[in-house]
Amino acid sequence: MFYLKGKIDTNKLIYFMFSLPALLLYSFFYIYSVICGIYYSMTDWNGIDISYNIIGLDNFRRLLTDERFWNSLSITVYYAAALVVIVISAALAMALILDSLVRFKTFFKSIFFFPAMLSSVTVALIWDQLFFRAIPVIGKGLGIGLLSQSPLASTKTALNAVILVNSWQAIALPIVIFVAGLQTIPKEIYEASSIDGANSFQRFRYITLPYLIPTLTVNFVLTLKSGLTVFDYVYAMTNGGPAKATEIISVLIYKHGFQEMRFALANAEAVILFIIIATLSYIQIKISGKGGVISE
Amino acid sequence: MKMKRFLVLVLAAVMVTFSLSACDSSESSNDGAKTGTNEKNVEPKTIKLEFLQQKGEEAPQTAYAQIIERFREENKNIVIEQNTIPDPGNVLISRIAANDAPPIFTDYPTQMQFKQKVKNGYIECLTGHDFLNRVNQGVLEMSKANDGKNYALPLSQNYMCIYYNMDMFNEMSIDIPVTWAELMSACQKFEQAGIQPFLLSYKDLWCLGHIFQSLAISMNDGLVEYTVDVIEGEKKVADSAGYKALAEKILEITDYGNEDALGMSANQMWDLFANGQSAMIISGSYARGTILMANPDMNLGAFPIPNDEQDKTAVLTGVDAAICISGDATPEEKEAGLKFIEFISRVENAQLWSDTDGAPSCIKGTVYKNKGVLPVIDKINEGPIHDWMASSVQNNISNDLFTSVQAMIIERDIEAFLENVDKTIGNALQ
Structure with a gap:
């Protein structure tokens, strides 16, 4: 690893030493926690008692038939899927528009990046007030039945309302990444294709998109992961309610762990979530690593 | 290959030392707290006590702050630091589970969860201390744990x-x-x-x-x-x-x-x-x-x-805002904590607390002044x-x-x- 013609390669060693602190911190705070989590998922610890028993895979077996867990899992999948579709398509569209601007490009980029600088809980609480105080007034004024009360108060609209707020903020970072990706595409190719008579859709389909695949992958994975592990927006706006309509998996884990004193069961749920995310990320990286211009 | 194996070993060693040193530091901080002992002919050292108080509203915070100020006048070497946090119940449980319980805290003695904490020895028994006689008998009975003993001083009713x-x-x-x-x-x-x-x-x-x-x-x-x-x-x-x-x-x-x-x-x-x-x-x-x-x-x-x-x-x-002492506190912390509990249970202090907080007191001899309620x-x-x-x-x-x-x-x-x-x-x- 550090050998170069029989001698230690000092350059590589220096690089390694630079990354060592991060590696150690990462190992301690992430890998160690994951191992602890897996261990506790095989116990019956309630979070308070000094003693507990090792019960093997009983918690996982129990979860297989647990209606609340499956309900929560399906809500989470819906949440993540909706978030990915909304965020990726909207961010891509915004990035294309921003990139085509001739003037004030930086100004508009900063404006659209602004939501990313706010804390998600702040955003959630502001929107909570908007939903409660402003939306019903607008809904009643316009005679729209669906909006005549806070969308967070109905089991039918609460989840979509939270997704909307999450998207509003989550779109900011992908826009910037997409814009950066768009700027790496050589202008000559567009010129050449114009000469060949390609229309704007064809230019997008055969030039922009292939060049954007790596960027798309990054945004896709980031958004998917944030959708599957979202906690703050839901916790701040609905806390899983009304009537469990927004009880996504991380809120369920939190409730089981800290409110209902089923710490071990909560850990088993967390382990399942971990496996799902790890698998999805692996598949995603494998699939989208192929294709695209830059990775070839 | 040898180099690789060597590296893995070094890494593992570093990680182990890292985790051990984390344990060490927590122990040494405990030692720091233990040094507040009174030795003869030596001025008693000041002892600092965290008081995790579960009510986030402004009124109870002010009420406790007033009591702490009065307490300080009488006990110059004990500094009580009120700590109020969001979601205190969950934080308290996590801290107890992580062996990081605050020396004094408030909790709800009639709840099942409290009795579970008692069962695990997380909370110090208060039965036998005279100040418990100042509490209304009914409330005192209500807040007994399964073993018939009291582990908290009920201060007010909700x-x-x-x-x-x-x-x-x-x-x-x-x-x-x-x-x-x-x-x-x-x-x-x-x-x-x-x-x-x-x-x-x-x-x-x-x-x-x-x-x-x-x-x-x-x-x-x-x-x-x-x-x-x-x-x-x-x-x-x-x-x-x-x-x-x-x-x-x-x-x-x-x-x-x-x-x-x-x-x-x-x-x-x-x-x-x-x-x-x-x-x-x-x-x-x-x-x-x-x-x-x-x-x-x-x-x-x-x-x-x-x-x-x-x-x-x-x-x-039910019984609200009851004060208890952690079973894991050091003897000095327990002694100081008991002094604080004794102090707050005196009629004049309980009255001040109740007047500021607005909740009826459980201490005999106090008068409730809010006519509307x-x-x-x-x-x-x-x-x-x-x-x-x-x-x-x-x-x-x-x-x-x-x-x-x-x-x-x-x-x-x-x-x-x-x-x-x-x-x-x-x-x-x-």
Whole structure:
């Protein structure tokens, strides 16, 4: 690893030493926690008692038939899927528009990046007030039945309302990444294709998109992961309610762990979530690593 | 390859040292606290004690701050540092589980979770200390753990009630309703006059849970005990006439409430009520300070949630803000903690605390001065009273129960609600 013609390669060693602190911190705070989590998922610890028993895979077996867990899992999948579709398509569209601007490009980029600088809980609480105080007034004024009360108060609209707020903020970072990706595409190719008579859709389909695949992958994975592990927006706006309509998996884990004193069961749920995310990320990286211009 | 293996070894060694050093540092900080011992001929060293206090409202914080200041004058070498955090119950549990319990904290001695902490030796026993004799006997009995001993000093009582806007009641010449029928007719009068009778907050599950429990207990029909029987598998909620009547009452009161009850948080409810947006709300003693802070000029009154028959009305009341000492505290911390508890239990200090906090004190000899709330306090003294559900029903089951209530309010289907409760209790016990 550090050998170069029989001698230690000092350059590589220096690089390694630079990354060592991060590696150690990462190992301690992430890998160690994951191992602890897996261990506790095989116990019956309630979070308070000094003693507990090792019960093997009983918690996982129990979860297989647990209606609340499956309900929560399906809500989470819906949440993540909706978030990915909304965020990726909207961010891509915004990035294309921003990139085509001739003037004030930086100004508009900063404006659209602004939501990313706010804390998600702040955003959630502001929107909570908007939903409660402003939306019903607008809904009643316009005679729209669906909006005549806070969308967070109905089991039918609460989840979509939270997704909307999450998207509003989550779109900011992908826009910037997409814009950066768009700027790496050589202008000559567009010129050449114009000469060949390609229309704007064809230019997008055969030039922009292939060049954007790596960027798309990054945004896709980031958004998917944030959708599957979202906690703050839901916790701040609905806390899983009304009537469990927004009880996504991380809120369920939190409730089981800290409110209902089923710490071990909560850990088993967390382990399942971990496996799902790890698998999805692996598949995603494998699939989208192929294709695209830059990775070839 | 050898180099690789060597590296792995080094890495592993570094990680182990890293984790060990983390343990070391925590131990040495404990040692730091232990050094506050009194040796002969040496000035007693100052000892600092964290006091994790579970009430986030401004009134109790100020009340404790005043007591701490007085305490400091008498005990110059003990510094009590009040710590108030969001979500204190969960933080306390996590800290206890991580062996990082604060030396003094407040907790709720009648709750099942508290008894579990006692069982694990996390809380110091207080039985045998004279200051316990200053507490009302009934409250002291109520807050005993399973072994018949006291592990906390009950300082104040909480209760659920209907808060009402006295000016609105006077203008409409409506008397305090003492039966459910009178309450409904009062609601009707307010509605006809264009005044919102009730503001309800069904968004926060805990708040909905409090409303549910206070209505259940006002009916004085043994509903909590019935629930315990259901949990033990002896009965079914679907067979309970009491549960059905309770569900009907909830829907009745919901009809006189705000349309957006499911979207309204407790804070919004208090705020709007304080500013004259409704005649009444159902809330607890904890809300009083916040309501008066939102509108200091409000004429705030409170009365018990009425039963169908006046003399059967029962009030939901429990032990609030009880102070305890961690079982893991050092002897010096325990000694200082006991001094603090003794201090706060003196009549003059308990009176100051109660005056500032606004909740009735559990200490003998104190006087309650909030006239508006007297109908509730009198009823509590007269009885019957009942404790919170958390003293006999596990948290996960009551949370499921309140979620089912939320669904019933949305769907307005009582039969489905009763079946749903049976089902969720069955699932929870698996």
